[in-house]
Amino acid sequence: MTFFAYRDGILHADGVDLREIARQVGTPFYCYSSAALKERYQAFHEAFAGVPHLLCFAMKTNSNQAVLTTLARLGAGMDVVSGGEIMRARAAGVPGSRIVFSGVGKTRDEMALALREDILCFNIESAPELEALSEVAASMGLEARISVRVNPDVDALTHAKISTGTHANKFGIPLGDAPRVYARAAALPGIAITGVDMHIGSQIVDLAPFEEACARLKGLVEVLTSQGHRLSHIDVGGGLGVRYRADDPEPPSPQAYAAAILKHLGGLGLKLMFEHGRLIAANAGILVAEVIYVKHGAGKTFVIVDAAMNDLIRPTLYEAWHEILPVVQPAPAAPRLPVDVVGPVCESGDYLAEDRAMPPLQAGDLVSVFSAGAYGAVQAGTYNTRPLVPEVMVDGSRWAVVRARPTLQTMIDADIVPPWLREG
Numbered sequence: 001m002t003f004f005a006y007r008d009g010i011l012h013a014d015g016v017d018l019r020e021i022a023r024q025v026g027t028p029f030y031c032y033s034s035a036a037l038k039e040r041y042q043a044f045h046e047a048f049a050g051v052p053h054l055l056c057f058a059m060k061t062n063s064n065q066a067v068l069t070t071l072a073r074l075g076a077g078m079d080v081v082s083g084g085e086i087m088r089a090r091a092a093g094v095p096g097s098r099i100v101f102s103g104v105g106k107t108r109d110e111m112a113l114a115l116r117e118d119i120l121c122f123n124i125e126s127a128p129e130l131e132a133l134s135e136v137a138a139s140m141g142l143e144a145r146i147s148v149r150v151n152p153d154v155d156a157l158t159h160a161k162i163s164t165g166t167h168a169n170k171f172g173i174p175l176g177d178a179p180r181v182y183a184r185a186a187a188l189p190g191i192a193i194t195g196v197d198m199h200i201g202s203q204i205v206d207l208a209p210f211e212e213a214c215a216r217l218k219g220l221v222e223v224l225t226s227q228g229h230r231l232s233h234i235d236v237g238g239g240l241g242v243r244y245r246a247d248d249p250e251p252p253s254p255q256a257y258a259a260a261i262l263k264h265l266g267g268l269g270l271k272l273m274f275e276h277g278r279l280i281a282a283n284a285g286i287l288v289a290e291v292i293y294v295k296h297g298a299g300k301t302f303v304i305v306d307a308a309m310n311d312l313i314r315p316t317l318y319e320a321w322h323e324i325l326p327v328v329q330p331a332p333a334a335p336r337l338p339v340d341v342v343g344p345v346c347e348s349g350d351y352l353a354e355d356r357a358m359p360p361l362q363a364g365d366l367v368s369v370f371s372a373g374a375y376g377a378v379q380a381g382t383y384n385t386r387p388l389v390p391e392v393m394v395d396g397s398r399w400a401v402v403r404a405r406p407t408l409q410t411m412i413d414a415d416i417v418p419p420w421l422r423e424g
């Protein structure tokens with residue numbers, strides 16, 4: 001089911017005409033489908049219906065309070081990577097008992113905050129982090145539940161910038177070091193071992209790396225159990241990929257993914273935890289922009305739109321491919337000619353699509369950039385003093401602004417001119 005589709009020749013989000021939102025909010029804006037978020041979450045949840053499990057949404061992919069609240073009401077947990085994300089999760093009504101804390105650089109302040117919120121689990125990424133957490137928890141008279149994020153050293157066969165499960169990157173500890181770290185954890189005050197954890201990368205569209213990693217994780221669970229550690233959960237991480245282009249093969253379904261995971265980890269009697277983000281949010285959001293100019297260069301046509309790399313950095317950062325379609329459906333017979341869709345930012349890397357076959361566009365036309373619900377608004381910035389792009393959520397035929405566009409004056413007033421520059 002697709003939640004962003006043409007109706008009578010006009011692109012809609014659920015039941016809402018995108019032109020109407022553009023009229024009221026201005027462009028560019030992100031638009032999320034509440035129905036899409038719910039459908040994606042439920043599909044995953046149902047695939048694991050037969051076993052104890054918890055899906056902790058990787059909220060770094062989309063941390064808008066409306067999105068978090070939508071998922072929290074369905075029972076989702078949250079995978080957080082900062083103190084700020086803990087605060088956001090709590091503000092959205094997620095109890096500490098459904099929060100897991102990942103990340104290689106947790107500070108002592110963040111640890112203390114997480115302990116006060118009595119979070120479900122710290123995913124420990126290094127030996128020094130374990131020592132620091134023990135000190136913080138013991139000094140507060142509390143016990144931190146932990147799992148150690150191990151690096152199963154499998155190649156996730158994905159883009160280098162989003163591969164995390166090999167020895168060549170900063171995440172997790174090598175599988176072979178895990179027994180030593182667990183032994184240390186067992187001896188430390190303020191630490192309670194509860195699970196094992198991994199996350200091998202993102203946008204993985206092949207089940208083989210997951211299977212390989214699960215087989216290795218199972219081996220570790222057996223070793224740790226034989227060494228007397230009592231585990232209650234296995235956190236498999238996130239990373240299941242989504243479809244960005246219509247002619248890409250369909251990625252594994254939640255059912256196929258579940259079968260692959262359960263084949264290795266199903267019989268252990270441990271609760272399964274997941275940290276998917278993209279899977280839930282990517283195709284639940286779009287970015288709508290307006291064409292400012294169409295510029296015919298030497299042998300190249302540029303469609304200059306009012307959204308840019310500061311609003312959606314994925315094409316620039318990961319060479320990501322996003323579908324772009326006009327909001328007003330082009331005639332089927334309209335020619336498709338290659339253009340670059342670019343933003344106004346003063347960087348050659350500022351593009352949303354390169355050499356893309358597009359129907360004729362002109363100034364004032366609206367276009368929709370698809371699959372922008374994950375790693376979109378959260379990575380937006382204000383480069384070139386461009387206001388943070390606003391966000392809208394649609395629910396059936398109703399919609400609401402869920403983050404407003406800041407005014408330019410608010411942005412300027414955030415800076416403080418020092419006293420010695422104020423006079424004269």
Ligand SMILES: *Cc1c(COP(=O)(O)O)cnc(C)c1O
Pocket residue numbers: 058060061079102103199201202203237238239240275276277278279374
């Ligand atoms: C980014 C990240 C995720 C989410 O990855 P997706 O590909 O969006 O599912 C999960 N866990 C950790 C530790 C991450 O860093």
